[in-house]
Amino acid sequence: MANSSIRYGASIRKRFNEVKREKRELYKCDLCSQMKVKRISTSIWKCKHCGTVYAGGAYSMKTSAGENAKSVIEALAKK
Ligand SMILES: [Zn+2]
Numbered sequence: 001m002a003n004s005s006i007r008y009g010a011s012i013r014k015r016f017n018e019v020k021r022e023k024r025e026l027y028k029c030d031l032c033s034q035m036k037v038k039r040i041s042t043s044i045w046k047c048k049h050c051g052t053v054y055a056g057g058a059y060s061m062k063t064s065a066g067e068n069a070k071s072v073i074e075a076l077a078k079k
Contacts, residue, residue, distance in 0.1 A: 030054075 027037035029047040036049040045054040 026035045027045065028035050029037050029049060029052060031052045032047065032050040034047065034049040037045050037047045037052075037054065039056075040046045040053075043055055043057065045056045046052070047054075
């Protein structure tokens with residue numbers, strides 16, 4: 001099953017790149033609206049501007065469930 005193992009490896013690499021990108025990203029602070037929220041440790045996010053600490057996902061502030069809900073809301077808003 002050489003083909004399936006190659007596919008598996010590619011999807012892991014793709015996932016790893018996505019995680020790396022999300023970890024570098026800064027998020028918008030709900031309190032001061034600055035793009036200064038940075039991941040400081042697993043599931044902990046902190047705004048560099050006003051110091052607000054958020055509990056979020058391990059690698060991304062938004063959980064995938066939250067992301068899905070948001071895209072649904074955006075899709076509905078366009079209609
Ligand atoms: Zn802030």
